[in-house]
Amino acid sequence: MNVPVIKQIRAYTVRGGGADYHDQGGGHWIDDHIATPMSKYEQYRQSRQSFGINVLGTLVVEIEASDGTVGFAVTTAGEIGAYIVEKHLARFIEGQKVTDIEKMWDQMFNATLYYGRKGVVINTISGVDLALWDLLAKVRGEPVHQLLGGPVRDQLQFYATGARPDLAKEMGFIGGKMPLHHGPAEGEEGLKKNLAMIEDMRHRVGDDFWLMLDCWMSLDTNYATRLATKAHQYGLKWIEEALPPDDYWGYAELRRNVPKGMLVTTGEHEATRWGFRLLMEMGCCDIIQPDVGWCGGVTELIKISALADAHNVLVVPHGSSVYSYHFVITRHNSPFAEFLMMAPKADQVVPMFNPLLLDEPVPVNGRIAASALDKPGFGVRLNPECKLVRPYEH
Ligand SMILES: [Mg+2]
Numbered sequence: 454m455n456v457p458v459i460k461q462i463r464a465y466t467v468r469g470g471g472a473d474y475h476d477q478g479g480g481h482w483i484d485d486h487i488a489t490p491m492s493k494y495e496q497y498r499q500s501r502q503s504f505g506i507n508v509l510g511t512l513v514v515e516i517e518a519s520d521g522t523v524g525f526a527v528t529t530a531g532e533i534g535a536y537i538v539e540k541h542l543a544r545f546i547e548g549q550k551v552t553d554i555e556k557m558w559d560q561m562f563n564a565t566l567y568y569g570r571k572g573v574v575i576n577t578i579s580g581v582d583l584a585l586w587d588l589l590a591k592v593r594g595e596p597v598h599q600l601l602g603g604p605v606r607d608q609l610q611f612y613a614t615g616a617r618p619d620l621a622k623e624m625g626f627i628g629g630k631m632p633l634h635h636g637p638a639e640g641e642e643g644l645k646k647n648l649a650m651i652e653d654m655r656h657r658v659g660d661d662f663w664l665m666l667d668c669w670m671s672l673d674t675n676y677a678t679r680l681a682t683k684a685h686q687y688g689l690k691w692i693e694e695a696l697p698p699d700d701y702w703g704y705a706e707l708r709r710n711v712p713k714g715m716l717v718t719t720g721e722h723e724a725t726r727w728g729f730r731l732l733m734e735m736g737c738c739d740i741i742q743p744d745v746g747w748c749g750g751v752t753e754l755i756k757i758s759a760l761a762d763a764h765n766v767l768v769v770p771h772g773s774s775v776y777s778y779h780f781v782i783t784r785h786n787s788p789f790a791e792f793l794m795m796a797p798k799a800d801q802v803v804p805m806f807n808p809l810l811l812d813e814p815v816p817v818n819g820r821i822a823a824s825a826l827d828k829p830g831f832g833v834r835l836n837p838e839c840k841l842v843r844p845y846e847h
Pocket residue numbers: 667669693694721771
């Protein structure tokens with residue numbers, strides 16, 4: 454078989470939404486006094502942008518093959534990621550066959566081990582990996598999900614993440630996940646406000662709608678246990694990312710502590726098979742939530758998901774739009790998916806990576822048909838109106 458080789462890899466940055474969904478304008482629910490690990494400092498409590506959640510911006514990776522086919526992907530690694538791609542990773546990509554993704558991943562990961570392993574380096578490798586899958590699928594004229602074994606169901610069903618689960622219910626989603634607003638530093642009064650929000654939302658959505666709480670690493674084990682115990686009466690389905698990602702011991706304890714039936718979920722800031730192995734072997738959670746743009750890409754998510762399957766742990770990826778959808782539709786242990794409500798008031802469905810991607814499918818009545826993913830690659834295009842900057846070249 455005549456397999457094209459990779460001619461060039463290029464890295465760009467772009468600001469204002471896209472993969473960096475925290476890079477939004479003022480008045481957005483996603484930056485409205487959300488509890489974080491920085492909430493113990495009063496000056497950083499009101500806004501996550503105040504402590505720099507949007508400093509990275511979006512990284513766009515483009516990979517061009519010898520037959521002229523171009524694959525691309527987006528993630529959050531910004532200018533640092535662009536530097537790593539151009540100055541370091543490019544040597545492992547250019548000149549390789551478009552099919553040799555496993556080898557390219559292994560070389561990128563091992564060559565960066567001495568300064569990488571997690572965080573922005575793995576975000577960057579994830580971006581390159583996703584662009585490689587997009588490229589290979591386009592060369593073959595197939596959607597990525599077909600390369601991953603094909604759909605195991607005919608549609609994706611979604612829960613919505615945002616400030617308005619009550620509106621999400623009207624829009625046909627199967628559940629709603631709210632951000633927590635008050636951390637332990639706000640004491641008993643903050644805890645009461647957190648519980649009042651859950652109680653109020655339970656009354657609005659009725660008994661049967663899934664309600665979940667995203668704590669974005671903001672709590673400690675004791676506070677999370679108290680919150681989960683008190684929120685049980687409101688039928689909270691799961692408590693997400695309650696603790697800092699490195700506190701595997703705290704997660705294991707929290708999972709033992711929560712009321713029977715309540716799920717503990719985490720993993721959006723975890724990376725690679727080794728990080729998730731720790732979460733699973735230590736019994737930290739019932740659902741893992743890898744972000745395919747941060748955990749190592751599709752190549753690594755395949756391994757993480759197989760490990761989870763053997764541990765009876767569900768894989769419900771964090772956000773990531775089409776990059777998640779093409780994976781989720783192929784896995785038995787990913788029965789539903791997350792949709793981030795990116796409208797400032799969470800009152801309408803808009804594309805998750807708006808405005809960067811064109812043709813990005815969005816849920817209708819809380820669902821996306823598998824057939825909506827039947828375009829080559831990940832099935833999206835870059836919006837030519839977004840200003841891409843290439844800060845480094847090689
Ligand atoms: Mg989360």
